[in-house]
Amino acid sequence: MSGRAYFSSPLIFLIILVLLTFWLDLLTRPSEQNKNDNVYPNPDYIVEDLSGIRVDHEQDIQRKFSAQKLVHYLGDKVTHLAQASFTNIDPENPLLRLQADQAEIKNKGEDIYLTGNVFAVRGTDDEKNKLTLKTDYLHLIPDENLVKTDQAVIITRLNTTIHATGLEFNNRVGMIQLMSKVSAINN
Structure with missing residues (x-):
């Protein structure tokens, strides 16, 4: 017997068939889509000049919103x-109104991200304790009556103007926590 390896023609045919199958599978597979690509590039609906209200009858809380345009993408x-604009009316807390150039609503309304000329007012225009807030970005968490930002913010109350970077404002307890670079001016 010789020391050469012995291959039968059916075994060679089977190896070629397996390699050909893998090669054809790679050729016919659809190209992988980039995860950043939106499968649905067109909106599934657009609504203009809208307003709405959400009412919690047990706690007598009303949340109103309005917008010039709403665009929703399926994907x-x-x-x-x-x-x-968003308004939170809670009989146990001061009125809270927010306005912004743009807003993104995520997690079925649990998180709202406001961007571009964000303006917030706590209290009514005739109240002495009215507080105004200006920033370029604000994260609103309506169920917790909480707003947050990590951007520059200007707060005005009575004759005092406060500049800061970063803020967490809990309207339920009326507490404002300023994160850094805080300066105040009494007018």
Whole structure:
């Protein structure tokens, strides 16, 4: 017997068939889509000049919103609003009104991200304790009556103007926590 390896023609045919199968599988497979690509590039609906209200009858809380334009994308699970305003009416807390150039609503309304000329007012215009807030970005968490930002913010109350970077404002307890670079001016 010789020391050469012995290959039968059926075994060679089987190896070629397996390699050919893998090669054809790679050729016919659809190209992988980039995870950043939106499968649905067009909005599934657009609404203009809208307003709405959400009422919690047990706690007598009303949340109102309005926007010039609402755009929703099926693949995003995010709702985009242009020229948005939100109002939180809670009999146990001061009125809270927010306005922004844009807003994104995520997690079925649990998180709202306001961007561009964000303006917030706590209290009514005739109240002495009225507080105003200006920033370029604000994260609103309506169920917790909480707003946060890590951007520059200007707070005005009575004759005092406060500049800071970063803020957490809990309207339920009326507490404002300023994060850094805080300066105050008494007018």
